[in-house]
Amino acid sequence: MPSNDQPEKSSAAKLNRRDALKAAVLFGAAILFMPAERLAHFLFPPRPTGPITYPRQRIANTKDVPQGDSLLFEYPYEDHPSLLIHLPDGGFVAYDALCTHLGCQIHYNKDAVPGWENNPKQAFCPCHGGVFDPNTGKVLGGPPPRPQPKLKLEIDDQGEIFANGYEGGLPLFGEF
Numbered sequence: 001m002p003s004n005d006q007p008e009k010s011s012a013a014k015l016n017r018r019d020a021l022k023a024a025v026l027f028g029a030a031i032l033f034m035p036a037e038r039l040a041h042f043l044f045p046p047r048p049t050g051p052i053t054y055p056r057q058r059i060a061n062t063k064d065v066p067q068g069d070s071l072l073f074e075y076p077y078e079d080h081p082s083l084l085i086h087l088p089d090g091g092f093v094a095y096d097a098l099c100t101h102l103g104c105q106i107h108y109n110k111d112a113v114p115g116w117e118n119n120p121k122q123a124f125c126p127c128h129g130g131v132f133d134p135n136t137g138k139v140l141g142g143p144p145p146r147p148q149p150k151l152k153l154e155i156d157d158q159g160e161i162f163a164n165g166y167e168g169g170l171p172l173f174g175e176f
C-alpha cells in the first residue's frame with residue numbers, strides 16, 4: 001500500500017511547508033512593521049484628552065543631599081529624569097532634567113562650565129552647551145528656547161522632600 005500513502009504524505013508535507021512559509025512571512029511582517037509603528041508613536045505621540053496630573057512622590061531627605069550638591073531622580077514617570085539641587089544658599093529646588101532644547105539630560109555642575117568660571121554652579125546641558133540658572137531654571141546661555149520646568153517641592157518636619165507637580169515651565173520636553 002505504499003502507493004496510496006504517498007499522496008497523503010506529500011500533501012501533508014506541502015501543508016506543513018505552506019504553514020511554515022506563512023508563519024515566516026507573518027513573522028517577517030511583524031518585524032518590519034512593529035518598529036514603524038513604534039517610530040510613528042514616538043514621532044506623533046497621542047495627545048492627552050484632559051489635563052495631565054502628576055503624582056506626589058518622595059524624592060529624598062534633606063540630609064541625603066549636601067549643600068551645593070544635586071541628586072538625579074525619576075519623576076513624574078519611571079525612567080524620566082529630574083534633578084534636585086541643594087543650592088549653595090541652603091534652599092532646595094528641582095527641575096525636569098530633559099533639556100527644553102532637544103531633550104538631553106541636564107546636570108548640576110560642581111565644577112565650572114567653560115565660559116562660566118566666575119559663576120560655576122550652573123545647571124548645564126552637555127549636548128549643545130545650554131546653561132540654566134539653578135535658582136529659577138531660566139536660560140542663561142546656549143540654544144534652549146525656554147526655562148526648565150520647575151517642580152513644586154514640599155518638605156515635611158522630618159526633612160522628607162516630596163515632588164508634587166510643577167510650579168511652571170510646562171510642558172515637559174516631548175509632551176504637549
Ligand code: FES
Nearest residue numbers: 099101102125130
Ligand atoms: S539638548 Fe540641551 S542644549 Fe541642546
